[in-house]
Amino acid sequence: MYTFYKTYQTEVIYTAVLLIILLSIRAIIVIAVKRIGKRSGTTEVRANLIGRYATVTILLVGFLIESFILGADFGDIAVVFSSVFAVIGIALFAIWSILSNVTSGVIMFFSFPYKVGDKIKIHDKDYPIEAIIEDIRAFQLILREDNGDLVTYPNNLILQKAVTLIQKDALDDSSI
Structure with missing residues (x-):
């Protein structure tokens, strides 16, 4: 374990800092969404749903940053993300009505x-x-x-x- 930590010391430290930053950002967003929800009179369930959307987005951004920390090249990440987004784009085109209802639900949370x-x-x-x-x-x-x-x-x-x-x-x- 000591040799692992010694070998990857900077990566472990950067990962820990990234984790703390992302958890802090998530906490701030969740608190802000709950306050907005309480001020606008929406239910706590809807505020929690918007919080989950934010958590998934932060998780995806965290994976992207973590791949750079662990030494992945930009070209490799670009190939992976372009492939993933092509598949997601085709899938979202197939289920566009579900996506538009979810997007409308998020819009309605903030301005309905x-x-x-x-x-x-x-x-x-x-x-x-x-x-x-x-x-x-x-x-x-x-x-x-x-x-x-x-x-x-x-x-x-x-x-x-x-x-x-x-x-x-x-x-x-x-x-x-």
Whole structure:
């Protein structure tokens, strides 16, 4: 063990410093996302989901930096990443609607003006909906219509349609 540490002393030190820096950045991002979520009135589950997205991104960046620390050449890393991104690009093209719903979910976390419990009207020409928001998830909104029907509405469509706020916190008002 001593010879291993002596041989790779600088790599071990750089890796430890990288790990501390990345964990610090992750903690700062997770705390900031939770504060933004609390300030905007979103659920803790959604804040945790955005935190997981940030963690995965930081993990990928950490792997890239660690490969440089361990002595990989830029050309080798470029070949690996171009191959991986080509495969991911083809896969994402095949599942673009899932990706657009997840991206819309992240956008909605930071800038969606409606909260769980609000009664909204979605102005869709084919199927207009007037319902109470029960939950906002990564892929869709869960809406409850007045007749009790449960409707799931994709996140990417909610950002494309006109939405009117009918009643703020309709869940709290109905329980009175």
